Amino acid sequence: MSxxxxxxxxxxxxxxxxxxxxxxxGSKIGDRRVxxxxxxxxxxxxxxGHYVATPRVDAPQSGFGRAYExxxxxxxxxxxxxxxxxxxxxxxxxxxxxxxxDNISSSAYATEEAMRVLAIAGSAALALTMxxxxxxxxxxxxxILSESRVIRAYPNGGGSYIVAxxxxxxxxxxxxxxxxxxxxxxxxxxxxxxxxAAISSFVPAVHDHRVLxxxxxxxxxxxxxxxxxxxxxxxxxAPTYIxxxxxxxxxxxxxxxxxxxxxxxxxxxxxxFEPTGLEMLTPLIVLRAFASGSVGLTGSExxxxxxxxxxxxxxxxxxxxxxxxxxxxxTLFLGLTYLATHIxxxxxxxxxETVNSMLTRSLVGDGTPFYYLVQLSxxxxxxxxxNTGFSGFPRLASVLADDRFMPRQFAFRGxxxxxxxxxxxxxxMSAAVLAAFHGSVxxxxxxxxxxxxxxxxxxxxxxxxxxxxxxxxxxxxSVFINSFGTLxxxxxLVVVVYTKFFYGAWMVLLVMPILVGLLFAINRHYxxxxxxxxxxRPDEPIPVLKPPVVLIPVARLxxxxxxxxxxxxxxxxxxxxxHIASTAESAEEFARRWRRWTTEVxxxxxxxxxxxxxxxLLRYIERIDERDDRPITVVLAEFVPRNWWEWILHSQTAxxxxxxxxxxxxxxxxxxxxxxxxxxxxxxxxGPEDSSR
Amino acid sequence: xxxxxxxxxLAGTSVDVEVLRVAIALGKPAKAEIVAIHVIEVRWNLPxxxxxxxxxxxxxxxxxxxxxxxxxxxxxxETELVQAREAAAAIIDTARDRKSxxxxxxxxxxxxxxxxxxxxxxxxxxxxxxxAVLAYRQEETR
Numbered sequence: 001m002s003x004x005x006x007x008x009x010x011x012x013x014x015x016x017x018x019x020x021x022x023x024x025x026g027s028k029i030g031d032r033r034v035x036x037x038x039x040x041x042x043x044x045x046x047x048x049g050h051y052v053a054t055p056r057v058d059a060p061q062s063g064f065g066r067a068y069e070x071x072x073x074x075x076x077x078x079x080x081x082x083x084x085x086x087x088x089x090x091x092x093x094x095x096x097x098x099x100x101x102d103n104i105s106s107s108a109y110a111t112e113e114a115m116r117v118l119a120i121a122g123s124a125a126l127a128l129t130m131x132x133x134x135x136x137x138x139x140x141x142x143x144i145l146s147e148s149r150v151i152r153a154y155p156n157g158g159g160s161y162i163v164a165x166x167x168x169x170x171x172x173x174x175x176x177x178x179x180x181x182x183x184x185x186x187x188x189x190x191x192x193x194x195x196x197a198a199i200s201s202f203v204p205a206v207h208d209h210r211v212l213x214x215x216x217x218x219x220x221x222x223x224x225x226x227x228x229x230x231x232x233x234x235x236x237x238a239p240t241y242i243x244x245x246x247x248x249x250x251x252x253x254x255x256x257x258x259x260x261x262x263x264x265x266x267x268x269x270x271x272x273f274e275p276t277g278l279e280m281l282t283p284l285i286v287l288r289a290f291a292s293g294s295v296g297l298t299g300s301e302x303x304x305x306x307x308x309x310x311x312x313x314x315x316x317x318x319x320x321x322x323x324x325x326x327x328x329x330x331t332l333f334l335g336l337t338y339l340a341t342h343i344x345x346x347x348x349x350x351x352x353e354t355v356n357s358m359l360t361r362s363l364v365g366d367g368t369p370f371y372y373l374v375q376l377s378x379x380x381x382x383x384x385x386x387n388t389g390f391s392g393f394p395r396l397a398s399v400l401a402d403d404r405f406m407p408r409q410f411a412f413r414g415x416x417x418x419x420x421x422x423x424x425x426x427x428x429m430s431a432a433v434l435a436a437f438h439g440s441v442x443x444x445x446x447x448x449x450x451x452x453x454x455x456x457x458x459x460x461x462x463x464x465x466x467x468x469x470x471x472x473x474x475x476x477x478s479v480f481i482n483s484f485g486t487l488x489x490x491x492x493l494v495v496v497v498y499t500k501f502f503y504g505a506w507m508v509l510l511v512m513p514i515l516v517g518l519l520f521a522i523n524r525h526y527x528x529x530x531x532x533x534x535x536x537r538p539d540e541p542i543p544v545l546k547p548p549v550v551l552i553p554v555a556r557l558x559x560x561x562x563x564x565x566x567x568x569x570x571x572x573x574x575x576x577x578x579h580i581a582s583t584a585e586s587a588e589e590f591a592r593r594w595r596r597w598t599t600e601v602x603x604x605x606x607x608x609x610x611x612x613x614x615x616x617l618l619r620y621i622e623r624i625d626e627r628d629d630r631p632i633t634v635v636l637a638e639f640v641p642r643n644w645w646e647w648i649l650h651s652q653t654a655x656x657x658x659x660x661x662x663x664x665x666x667x668x669x670x671x672x673x674x675x676x677x678x679x680x681x682x683x684x685x686x687g688p689e690d691s692s693r
Numbered sequence: 694x695x696x697x698x699x700x701x702x703l704a705g706t707s708v709d710v711e712v713l714r715v716a717i718a719l720g721k722p723a724k725a726e727i728v729a730i731h732v733i734e735v736r737w738n739l740p741x742x743x744x745x746x747x748x749x750x751x752x753x754x755x756x757x758x759x760x761x762x763x764x765x766x767x768x769x770x771e772t773e774l775v776q777a778r779e780a781a782a783a784i785i786d787t788a789r790d791r792k793s794x795x796x797x798x799x800x801x802x803x804x805x806x807x808x809x810x811x812x813x814x815x816x817x818x819x820x821x822x823x824x825a826v827l828a829y830r831q832e833e834t835r
Contacts, residue, residue, distance in 0.1 A: 021742055021776075023741070023742065026783070026785075027789060028782065031778075031782045032778075033732075033741075033775050033777035033782070033786060034776040034777070035773065035774070036749065036774040036775065036776065038772075045750075045754070045757060046749055046750045046753050047750060049746050
């Protein structure tokens with residue numbers, strides 16, 4: 001004996017719930033027990049007064065679904081719960097590999113970029129490479145010092161965007177954000193193109209299909225990052241450390257030889273610059289060399305941006321990683337520059353061989369295993385430098401999405417807790433840029449680095465305002481450091497824009513304001529929607545509505561129609577069916593059949609001589625709506641085929657009507673699906689005596 | 694004796710896994726229907742159907758774990774969560790309603806005053822059940 005459904009004495013007892021309670025009497029007087037019936041046991045478990053969906057809920061039901069899930073699991077890994085987020089955080093070692101690879105990899109070409117500009121003024125001008133390298137390292141030290149202050153002041157990430165927005169206002173914040181977003185896209189495009197270029201130096205056949213190879217590389221990085229940031233770190237850690245250790249070994253070996261008076265003879269390039277130079281050594285050339293060498297400053301933003309990715313204590317770990325990054329880059333950059341200038345390496349005018357390659361050959365000899373180790377690890381780290389974009393862009397986009405400047409999808413974490421939407425969007429945009437520039441590093445490079453320096457300048461000047469406003473102990477030193485940083489990065493920005501403008505920098509300067517406008521427009525939309533949806537007060541009463549006017553478009557008299565009419569009558573007493581016929585005869589015939597079936601639901605028949613269906617129906621709904629202030633509810637009877645391929649055998653009128661009515665105000669559209677296996681569940685057929693009512 | 698229906702009361706103690714495995718092993722030859730039951734004993738100062746969040750959550754956990762153990766053993770079990778004043782009466786009545794042939798009930802190894810303590814639920818089921826009862830006592834060393 002049981003007495004079911006008291007639902008724990010709560011209100012809404014007849015509403016179905018994931019839990020029902022049925023009282024049973026026992027065999028002895030007074031023995032009663034309450035069975036807690038859990039139809040969804042295994043799919044939902046109770047936790048702290050609410051339900052938690054178990055992995056079984058997400059488990060695919062069909063064979064195709066299971067196969068897809070299996071493939072997805074192999075490619076991207078098993079799903080992770082939100083609680084596992086802390087386990088997905090980065091340690092300092094993996095953080096260095098994943099967030100600093102862009103910066104560290106710059107040491108592979110920063111020396112050469114500076115030398116290449118100076119070489120225009122002749123071999124003698126190359127002596128300035130070392131002072132320029134020291135200047136770049138000083139700027140890097142200032143940037144690191146400044147970024148560490150950003151990390152401590154803004155531990156939730158966001159980097160330059162947050163600093164600029166907080167201290168300068170929304171528009172400068174958005175300028176910093178759009179500059180960084182553009183730069184992250186370009187980082188991926190340039191790095192993948194540079195990586196493929198490095199490979200094509202060994203395997204010339206790759207050069208003919210470099211766009212395809214670069215796209216494949218972006219796809220590989222996308223999959224790696226969709227697997228989650230920790231796994232991506234594991235994948236990318238080894239190449240980064242191999243590169244760092246091999247170059248440190250090279251530098252130590254070179255210094256050892258120089259100290260012990262065994263300085264090697266420099267390898268000469270196949271296409272050397274004119275020793276006497278093509279131009280006079282002017283301050284502009286020195287500035288340009290400095291700007292080119294400053295590519296090494298890119299990438300330090302990623303750490304400040306990705307503070308929440310670190311294991312706790314996040315800020316401390318991020319600052320330590322930032323200092324490691326700067327130290328490693330500075331050591332490699334200064335070491336390589338010292339060796340290159342001391343030995344007398346001259347850059348190759350036609351870019352047939354890199355300065356680092358010539359330096360390595362000079363020190364360890366051509367064709368030695370160590371030479372190949374250095375070259376191969378350089379190629380791999382250049383490829384992986386693109387990953388800095390993959391860690392920076394999604395994180396910044398999520399911060400922007402949280403602030404409602406980007407679509408909300410960018411803030412959602414995927415099944416592997418990565419910002420999947422941002423990763424895929426970045427992959428698509430960088431792939432498009434890469435294809436548009438034919439995978440050419442030379443064409444892409446002029447667009448690069450403007451964003452980083454614009455963001456640095458805005459964030460450093462923002463910090464100056466912050467220190468000035470707060471005036472905490474030691475604020476004068478902070479103001480001095482960040483003012484110096486603003487001056488230096490601002491100068492670099494001006495030089496970079498000036499020297500690269502006609503080579504493509506104008507495109508970035510054009511896109512940036514458009515992007516700022518777009519971000520602003522997105523925010524305005526969200527604010528409008530928020531204002532429209534906001535409740536006037538938290539205890540706003542539920543409005544009492546009059547039952548709606550229900551219209552049921554009917555094509556034929558069948559089970560689907562019967563179910564839709566039954567449902568319509570359950571929500572309102574005012575129900576009207578409407579039938580559009582192509583001829584007067586069929587209209588009359590349908591009306592006759594309808595009257596024979598029921599007289600309770602009036603039918604409006606309409607003839608459409610041109611056989612159009614949607615327009616007469618929409619116009620009919622409009623006319624009814626004009627004459628009644630109640631909301632119009634359109635109940636659609638929709639037949640749902642059993643198999644997906646059967647869809648093409650049906651006209652999908654309900655679907656088309658649904659789409660037409662989607663944006664119509666004051667209109668509720670209810671779809672009553674009819675499946676072939678439906679048995680009219682919940683529809684109680686009436687006997688003849690009921691129809692008289 | 695062909696065992697068609699076996700009821701396994703689980704209290705959320707260390708003996709649960711063993712007693713469930715015993716029941717699965719006993720039921721396997723005749724493909725018996727195995728039902729794991731957890732009874733929440735409701736204090737007399739509360740209504741019988743009171744919503745006891747913490748106890749329900751624990752009970753669901755006990756039964757979910759039982760399902761996992763059964764799946765690992767290659768068996769399918771049903772579960773039932775019940776609130777009653779006394780666990781023994783609820784187990785006996787459930788066994789009667791479900792027409793169980795056997796109740797397999799576990800006893801964690803406990804001693805009181807130097808003697809093995811059976812507990813009132815096991816004792817109540819042993820005395821009052823209409824069907825066969827198999828009481829499984831955990832090893833002393835555990």
